[in-house]
Amino acid sequence: xxxxxxxxxxxxxxxxxxxxxxxxxxxxxxxxxxxxxxxxxxxxxxxxxxxxxxxxxxxxxxxxxxxxxxxxxxxxxxxxxxxxxxxxxxxxxxxxxxxxxxxxxxxxxxxxxxxxxxxxxxxxxxxxxxxxxxxxxxxxxxxxxxxxxxxxxxxxxxxxxxxxxxxxxxxxxxxxxxxxxxxxxxxxxxxxxxxxxxxxxxxxxxxxxxxxxxxxxxxxxxxxxxxxxxxxxxxxxxxxxxxxxxxxxxxxxxxxxxxxxxxxxxxxxxxxxxxxxxxxxxxxxxxxxxxxxxxxxxxxxxxxxxxxxxxxxxxxxxxxxxxxxxxxxxxxxxxxxxxxxxxxxxxxxxxxxxxxxxxxxxxxxxxxxxxxxxxxxxxxxxxxxxxxxxxxxxxxxxxxxxxxxxxxxxxxxxxxxxxxxxxxxxxxxxxxxxxxxxxxxxxxxxxxxxxxxxxxxxxxxxxxxxxxxxxxxxxxxxxxxxxxxxxxxxxxxxxxxxxxxxxxxxxxxxxxxxxxxxxxxxxxxxxxxxxxxxxxxxxxxxxxxxxxxxxxxxxxxxxxxxxxxxxxxxx
Amino acid sequence: xxxxxxxxxxxxxxxxxxxxxxxxxxxxxxxxxxxxxxxxxxxxxxxxxxxxxxxxxxxxxxxxxxxxxxxxxxxxxxxxxxxxxxxxxxxxxxxxxxxxxxxxxxxxxxxxxxxxxxxxxxxxxxxxxxxxxxxxxxxxxxxxxxxxxxxxxxxxxxxxxxxxxxxxxxxxxxxxxxxx
Ligand SMILES: Cc1ncc(C[n+]2csc(CCOP(=O)(O)OP(=O)(O)O)c2C)c(N)n1
Ligand SMILES: [Mg+2]
Numbered sequence: 001x002x003x004x005x006x007x008x009x010x011x012x013x014x015x016x017x018x019x020x021x022x023x024x025x026x027x028x029x030x031x032x033x034x035x036x037x038x039x040x041x042x043x044x045x046x047x048x049x050x051x052x053x054x055x056x057x058x059x060x061x062x063x064x065x066x067x068x069x070x071x072x073x074x075x076x077x078x079x080x081x082x083x084x085x086x087x088x089x090x091x092x093x094x095x096x097x098x099x100x101x102x103x104x105x106x107x108x109x110x111x112x113x114x115x116x117x118x119x120x121x122x123x124x125x126x127x128x129x130x131x132x133x134x135x136x137x138x139x140x141x142x143x144x145x146x147x148x149x150x151x152x153x154x155x156x157x158x159x160x161x162x163x164x165x166x167x168x169x170x171x172x173x174x175x176x177x178x179x180x181x182x183x184x185x186x187x188x189x190x191x192x193x194x195x196x197x198x199x200x201x202x203x204x205x206x207x208x209x210x211x212x213x214x215x216x217x218x219x220x221x222x223x224x225x226x227x228x229x230x231x232x233x234x235x236x237x238x239x240x241x242x243x244x245x246x247x248x249x250x251x252x253x254x255x256x257x258x259x260x261x262x263x264x265x266x267x268x269x270x271x272x273x274x275x276x277x278x279x280x281x282x283x284x285x286x287x288x289x290x291x292x293x294x295x296x297x298x299x300x301x302x303x304x305x306x307x308x309x310x311x312x313x314x315x316x317x318x319x320x321x322x323x324x325x326x327x328x329x330x331x332x333x334x335x336x337x338x339x340x341x342x343x344x345x346x347x348x349x350x351x352x353x354x355x356x357x358x359x360x361x362x363x364x365x366x367x368x369x370x371x372x373x374x375x376x377x378x379x380x381x382x383x384x385x386x387x388x389x390x391x392x393x394x395x396x397x398x399x400x401x402x403x404x405x406x407x408x409x410x411x412x413x414x415x416x417x418x419x420x421x422x423x424x425x426x427x428x429x430x431x432x433x434x435x436x437x438x439x440x441x442x443x444x445x446x447x448x449x450x451x452x453x454x455x456x457x458x459x460x461x462x463x464x465x466x467x468x469x470x471x472x473x474x475x476x477x478x479x480x481x482x483x484x485x486x487x488x489x490x491x492x493x494x495x496x497x498x499x500x501x502x503x504x505x506x507x508x509x510x511x512x513x514x515x516x517x518x519x520x521x522x523x524x525x526x527x528x529x530x531x532x533x534x535x536x537x538x539x540x541x542x543x544x545x546x547x548x549x550x551x552x553x554x555x556x557x558x559x560x561x562x563x564x565x566x567x568x569x570x571x
Numbered sequence: 572x573x574x575x576x577x578x579x580x581x582x583x584x585x586x587x588x589x590x591x592x593x594x595x596x597x598x599x600x601x602x603x604x605x606x607x608x609x610x611x612x613x614x615x616x617x618x619x620x621x622x623x624x625x626x627x628x629x630x631x632x633x634x635x636x637x638x639x640x641x642x643x644x645x646x647x648x649x650x651x652x653x654x655x656x657x658x659x660x661x662x663x664x665x666x667x668x669x670x671x672x673x674x675x676x677x678x679x680x681x682x683x684x685x686x687x688x689x690x691x692x693x694x695x696x697x698x699x700x701x702x703x704x705x706x707x708x709x710x711x712x713x714x715x716x717x718x719x720x721x722x723x724x725x726x727x728x729x730x731x732x733x734x735x736x737x738x739x740x741x742x743x744x745x746x747x748x749x750x751x
Contacts, residue, residue, distance in 0.1 A: 183660040307651030
């Protein structure tokens with residue numbers, strides 16, 4: 001069967017089981033948009049290519065399947081660089097297809113030419129510049145294979161226009177060997193010897209902690225984690241990237257560690273004598289100042305990426321491989337630690353003394369952002385998915401919502417990309433239309449990518465957006481307040497410019513506003529009664545509210561700053 | 572091809588033992604060298620020298636010999652990150668004592684009638700050869716160990732107007748030593 005390169009590309013995506021892609025056409029990718037009309041693949045036309053990338057990420061994080069985006073060359077390609085970098089930092093599987101100028105024009109500064117494979121070589125797992133139509137099926141199959149196996153990540157395929165237009169004889173690679181990836185070997189055999197050494201460490205630990213990172217979600221190891229944790233009685237912390245990997249309601253869950261982590265989660269890691277790291281990478285936001293991090297802890301480091309081992313913190317035992325397989329192997333080998341009673345008594349005492357807390361809302365003053373999140377959670381159906389932007393609201397959303405299952409928390413961790421929330425929520429809703437999807441967003445973040453609500457309305461994707469409108473780039477304001485003598489430099493945004501309700505309405509959404517505590521529950525109920533179009537709520541929150549606990553940048557985790565009310569010389 | 576954050580600076584035999592030679596088999600595809608150079612640049616790994624050529628007569632693979640500084644970054648980290656590049660097929664870490672290393676040095680030296688003999692002596696005693704001649708100048712080639720090249724380079728410094736170029740090392744495991 002003779003096809004054009006463009007037809008072969010679309011057919012290859014269909015072969016991969018792609019049901020939806022996010023994108024925006026232009027000159028160089030035009031040939032590929034033509035066969036799309038006849039395809040079963042749903043294409044969601046975004047308003048900015050950054051939106052396409054974050055939607056693909058949201059889709060991937062909510063479903064575990066790779067997200068797919070397609071854009072044109074030059075500015076279309078550079079507009080999607082931020083989501084690619086974001087996906088790279090968070091190991092999110094993406095396949096991004098970019099148009100390129102015709103092969104003969106490459107290198108001539110042709111109209112809308114840019115070296116996107118060069119630009120993205122450091123922020124993709126791999127990328128391809130296609131050099132003939134006949135290799136398109138192989139390259140697309142390889143792109144999906146790379147994106148989804150081993151440590152997942154974004155893969156970019158750059159398709160020159162003439163190649164999309166040229167003819168090829170259709171074929172489809174039937175084996176991994178045909179993908180022609182001689183240097184790619186993601187699977188490693190379980191090292192039984194290392195498993196035995198890890199088991200010995202676990203058996204003799206007195207203060208162990210399961211340090212659960214995003215890799216646990218990527219390897220779908222939640223069930224194995226639950227079984228292992230329950231059998232051994234070891235306490236669990238879940239990082240920002242792993243919220244939902246272990247139920248927040250579980251009594252063994254100490255919460256999130258890190259710069260804005262729960263006191264007990266942070267301190268348990270600090271005082272631990274054995275950290276069992278499961279798909280986590282000792283990120284600086286978790287460790288604080290490295291030379292003071294968990295000084296007494298031995299480390300069992302489980303990761304599928306061997307370059308993570310000893311990158312930041314030396315491992316006593318390295319288990320290179322998939323978290324799920326390793327947990328199964330460990331579970332088979334491990335005897336339970338002798339007694340964790342003393343450890344649990346200590347942990348419970350910390351939880352008692354330093355619970356997550358905030359000041360009670362006042363009846364007339366501005367809203368407490370934390371109580372807004374809790375109010376949304378109270379009215380939310382089980383399994384509701386929460387996406388967020390980046391800033392204070394993100395930390396509150398990570399702290400105050402109870403995540404019970406994988407894929408319910410969608411955020412930008414490693415890159416901290418403002419504007420992630422709205423498009424990621426749209427992608428999540430496309431992937432899980434059965435679920436309610438809320439975005440907990442900041443006013444600053446919302447202004448970066450809000451135009452995608454036009455996409456959501458046009459495509460019938462009814463997400464809900466809660467703007468915690470503190471009229472500030474709040475997280476930056478918090479740092480200026482605490483570390484720059486309250487000298488506020490370029491962080492004020494205004495509460496009512498823009499008018500978020502009118503903006504929402506102009507984009508075809510329902511716009512609502514809550515200014516006082518009495519409005520909150522009613523407005524949320526109203527938002528929940530809308531099922532056909534997106535809803536935006538402008539919550540007027542207290543600008544002076546700060547995220548606690550906080551480990552100041554450059555400090556060790558021992559210097560964690562708790563809420564002012566908890567400070568009576570204890571902390 | 573320069574991928575070095577710092578240019579190649581002088582003697583390698585006197586340089587610290589933390590230099591390691593990585594013999595890297597890569598797919599012979601467009602942009603592979605840029606990927607490797609980019610990785611070293613963005614991760615702050617230092618390259619002392621780098622030599623590339625088709626491997627073992629293959630059109631499909633090339634062998635890149637990279638001399639790295641394993642003091643500023645642990646070798647394990649360099650190898651681990653390099654290994655993640657999809658086009659990198661195999662990496663052999665050659666500790667200097669387990670490797671046979673050779674380098675090629677080319678130098679054009681001008682001479683006056685009174686220094687001609689000294690130049691020719693230097694060539695003869697180093698076991699170098701003359702590959703090009705013109706009135707008042709010769710181009711000399713030395714293929715040898717990095718130490719021999721260092722020594723020869725120092726010797727040539729005493730002559731006026733020397734243009735010198737070295738290839739950087741290529742290496743293979745010493746027969747009988749363990750490969751890893
Ligand atoms: C694209 C981008 N630019 C700048 C920053 C730095 N930054 C981090 S949080 C933040 C403020 C976010 O403001 P807002 O969305 O209103 O959230 P808030 O902190 O007020 O909840 C800024 C500017 C960033 N993370 N991303
Ligand atoms: Mg704000």
